[in-house]
Amino acid sequence: MPNIILVGFMGTGKTVVGQELSRMLDMPLIDTDDVIEEDSGMIISDIFAQCGEPHFRNLESAAVRKVSRLDGLIISAGGGVVIREENVQELKTNGIIFCLSATPEVIWERASSETHRPLLQTENPMQRIRELLAARAPYYARANYTIDTSGKTVPDIATEIATIFHSVTKG
Ligand code: S3P
Numbered sequence: 001m002p003n004i005i006l007v008g009f010m011g012t013g014k015t016v017v018g019q020e021l022s023r024m025l026d027m028p029l030i031d032t033d034d035v036i037e038e039d040s041g042m043i044i045s046d047i048f049a050q051c052g053e054p055h056f057r058n059l060e061s062a063a064v065r066k067v068s069r070l071d072g073l074i075i076s077a078g079g080g081v082v083i084r085e086e087n088v089q090e091l092k093t094n095g096i097i098f099c100l101s102a103t104p105e106v107i108w109e110r111a112s113s114e115t116h117r118p119l120l121q122t123e124n125p126m127q128r129i130r131e132l133l134a135a136r137a138p139y140y141a142r143a144n145y146t147i148d149t150s151g152k153t154v155p156d157i158a159t160e161i162a163t164i165f166h167s168v169t170k171g
Pocket of ligand 1: 008009010014044077079080081116117118119
């Protein structure tokens, strides 16, 4: 069975939707950030601070290669995974990519209470969110499906994804 891959900007709900899908479909959930932290023995913010973003991106590509060899998983991918074409190709070989989308306001509302995202630890995070979203838009468009999360509950979003997944895999 192919993997269900969740991509999308930080704060679009990949983790909670992944947890809901995992329960709903009885498929294990794996998060690329967790794989990176386990394999490197470092937390994401320390990797950024001590080794820099390019090194983090290399670890992320290694994590993508690792999880893409498995099947029947819900894979929640870090928000920047799509910026490397090789990652998208790798994930698509054995999975269907769903991109969760949300407005900058909703993203900021969800992310503002958290401190674990190094890319948002800036003077003007709202501006940073807008810039990154604009720069990444063409990459997120590489997903097989885009799911607008505005105004929807987590179970609604998970049901929408599960319905598409079933129609594609059984059709
Ligand atoms: C990142 C998103 C984060 C994490 C890292 C970089 C990004 O994952 O991989 O902080 O570049 O958008 P989440 O989207 O799960 O927060």
